[in-house]
Amino acid sequence: MHRFIIVGGGAGGLELATRLGDKFGNAGGKRTPRAQVTLIDRNSTHIWKPLLHEVAAGSLDPFSQELPYAAQARWHGFEFQQGDLLGIDRTAKRVTLGPLLDDEAGELMPQRDLEYDTLIVAIGSTTAFFGVQGAQENSLALDTVAQAELFRKRLIAACIRAEYRTPEPGAPSTDADADAVSQRQPRIQVAIVGGGATGVELSAELRNTAQVLHAYGLHKLDPKHDIGIVLIEAGPRILPALPERVSTATAELLGKLGVKLMTSETVAEVSRGSIRTASGKTVAADLTVWAAGIRAPAVLSKLDGLTTNRLGQLIVRRTLQTEIDDNIFALGDCAACAWPGGEKEGRNVPPRAQAAHQQASFLLNSLERRLEDKPLPDYTYRDFGSLVSLGHFSAVGSLMGGLIGGNMLIEGLFARFMYQSLYRMHIAALHGWARMALDTVAHWLRRSTAPRVKLH
Structure with a gap:
């Protein structure tokens, strides 16, 4: 069987693994698989990265929103391997994963190699400190x-x-x-x-x-x-x-x-x-x-000759294939994909969750065509605007672009609803619309019986 390996279980990587598993894998043990789909991530659970500022503020309990990769793999017909990406051997079509350690630095799994026919890199981004002292x-x-x-x-x-702490002398009470x-x-x-x-x-x-x-x-x-x-x-x-x-x-x-x-x-x-x-x-x-900027993880610049830009992103063609290897694709924040006709000529697709979602959907179709030896289409980014949440205060400034054929500023409850719907669409991509609706109700019930901020 054709072996798909996806490195990175962020929004785009997990959505792609789920949909590939549903389409080609042995989801629920009900059919003969057409391809082997493997997801690799350094962590054992997934959380939507745009929620992390809520976790930091305590307004979201991460353990109520985390999704175990192993469970998702079981439900949707793909395999999960936990470990850090150490390198790629493009000639042998093999990825190397680092050893898996427990909390006491004991080795649970040794360093290991996995073979692929098609590799999709989706390891996201990390914070860029730009060399600022301290x-x-x-x-x-x-x-x-x-x-x-x-x-x-x-x-x-x-x-x-x-x-x-003792207040400064003369400070008003x-x-x-x-x-x-x-x-x-x-x-x-x-x-x-x-x-x-x-x-x-x-x-x-x-x-x-x-x-x-x-x-x-x-x-x-x-x-x-x-x-x-x-x-x-x-x-x-x-x-x-x-x-x-x-x-x-x-x-x-x-x-x-x-x-x-x-x-x-x-x-x-x-x-x-x-x-x-x-x-x-x-x-x-x-x-x-x-929170001043992002760059791709450093490991990408060490991957067997693959070309990267100044931010460490893998440079990909319009098909999302890397410049020098047709068997390796990249999506999401770690991919530098040109955006023809974008806001500024020469810009790349912006590192947004909506881009990763679009690219996962695009690759689902492209990888099926690859199995059938058909030519691959070009990816075109569609900008549906940007939303910024100001949280509990029900004050959200947002811009909707491609949806209406122009630009429109929206604020208040409608913008807040649109912002929350982005996460619900991610849940629907992972579980389907019925389970997304149940998850929404369950989340509302939890919030009605818990403090608005995690207190411990």
């Missing part, structure tokens, strides 16, 4: 559930610690007049570097988290004035990848939430407790989150 050592990224959970725990600890309270320095400050979607969404979620932690008695600080949130963006405006009117509307909403915006400020150094910008400003930061 950034990697003194800030937290939000690439994984573990990193998001670590930030959440540190945030709660910082709030509790700040409550018992919470009973002082309103003007004095509004002008005092925060007793704890969270700095978010990067004014893209992740940074903007996290800043809004954190404001809600501060209020909920106060309501449940985990701290007695003033949620708005004692807990400061500052968003630092190197460009002249936040959300630089989106139209200016979306950026302007979002900035106004963040201002109402008490989020301080610092635009046109490039971070030069991150220290423990502070950030220094290139213009000489110093920003106090009890916690720093780095």
Whole structure:
């Protein structure tokens, strides 16, 4: 049988493995498989990456949303192998996986090789620190559930610690007049570097988290004035990848939430407790989150001669095949695919969840044609716009593009519904529409009987 191997169980990789397994595998043991489909990921469970800012803020319990790869494989007729990608032998058509270790660094599975006929690389992206001094050592990224959970725990600890910290001499109390309270320095400050979607969404979620932690008695600080949130963006405006009117509307909403915006400020150094910008400003930061950009994992630049761009992404043709090997495809954030007719000539398809979803659907058809020795079509990205969630405050600025043949700014409940529907579409791609509807009801029931923020 033809052997498909998909490396990376993110949104695009898992959707493709699921649909290939349903089409060609032995889903439920009910038919003879036409192909062998194997998914590889370094983790044992999947979570939709755009949810990680909610995990960091505590507004989402990751364990209620994680999907075990082994269970998905059993339900949909593919195999799952856990491990890190170490390398590819293109001549032998073989991928090498690193050993699987347990929590005590004991070896559960040795280093091993898997053979393929068609390889699809979908390992996503990681945070880019751009060589900024101290950034990697003194800030937290939000690439994984573990990193998001670590930030959440540190945030709660910082709030509790700040409550018992002696205020600066002469600082007004919470009973002082309103003007004095509004002008005092925060007793704890969270700095978010990067004014893209992740940074903007996290800043809004954190404001809600501060209020909920106060309501449940985990701290007695003033949620708005004692807990400061500052968003630092190197460009002249936040959300630089989106139209200016979306950026302007979002900035106004963040201002109402008490989020301080610092635009046109490039971070030069991150220290423990502070950030220094290139213009000489110093920003106090009890916690720093780095969300200033992404790049492809470093392993891609070491894969047996495959060509990469300056961000480490695999350069692919319009068929999503790599430049020098027809047997290797790439999709999602790790692929540099040209976008003819895009907003700017020469741009690549943007690293968005909707792009990964489209490419997974495209490859399902292409790989079937490959099995039948038919020519492969060219991929064309369709931009349906971008949505930015401001969380519990029901203030979501968004732009819908390709859906309406133009650009339209939407806000409020409708935009919030559209944002939530993106995740529901991902669930439908993995489980079908019936199970997606049941999952939605189950999620609503869990939320009705649990605190709005994870408190432990």
